[in-house]
Amino acid sequence: MSYLLARVESFGRFDGEALSAEPVMGYGKSGEVPHEMHNFSVASDGFIYGYLPKEGGGDLSRLGGSKGDEEISNVTVIFISSGFVCGYYRNATVFSTPIRHPDKLKAGNSDIYCRVRVNPKDAFLVPFEKRVDEIQPRPKGQFPVLYGDESSNWVSWFERWLQDFEDVIESEKKRRKWTTAVERSSKARKLALDQYGAKCECCQISHQDSVRSAVFEVHHKVPYAENFEVRHLIVSDLAVLCANCHRMLHKMPDLADIRALQRYLDVPVVKG
DSSP, rough: OOOEEEEOOSSSSSSOOOOOOOOSSSOOOTSSSGGGTTTTOOTTTTTTOOOOOGGOOOOOOTTTTOTSSSSSEEEEEEEETTEEEEEEEEEEEEEEEEEEEETEEEETTEEEEEEEEGGGGGEEOGGGGGOOOSSSSSOSSSSSSEEOOOTTTHHHHHHHHHHHHHHHHHHHHHHHHHHHHHHHHHHHHHHHHHHOSSTTTTTTOBBTTGGGGGGEEEEESOTTTTTTTTTTGGGEEEEEEEHHHHHHHTTTSSSTTTHHHHHHHOOOOOOO
């Protein structure tokens, strides 16, 4: 795999939003939006197009290509600002000649020409508050772009950093998912009990005191395991079940068919 290390301006967002910090690298004129401001914006054709400073990155022979190649794929592009990693592309395509951004974006009065194209799923913008890791060993001198491969020391450092960074991000995602699930479960239980009362919809057992009513759980007729973070709680999607019936219903083919469980248990169906 081939690598490019690109120096960019220092600001909070690279997806077309307003600057949240002053540029420090000086590749753009004062007061103008730098060309790389859109390096993490999804274009109208569904791809992300990355600007590389000072016309860097065009020597495809240093990325494993051959003379005359117009593009090369499977390149990792790392963006640093003041030495700190602020974003990266995996599996990117690099062009020998910059192409104009498909949405005809401009930086000030200048058209934006891009050297790199990448699928959004392979583009990762490091949150501003997490840009605390300085690439090691920090390359010396003033450079817009550096070429590298697995033998480069800064590439080895990046791959180790990337593993740790992705582990942290995945851990945070799991924690947020668990926290959201707990919060939703509490809200859903209150919503269902307020609507249906402390009574199992399946076996019809009922308890009104606070101790015995603890056996009741909320059942989601519409599973939200895959996209619960964006689903809204709808009371008609919920049911109140005792713990035993709840466990048994989750063994049934249709989680929404409480009547089927009643028939299985030979529970008289209360009409109305």
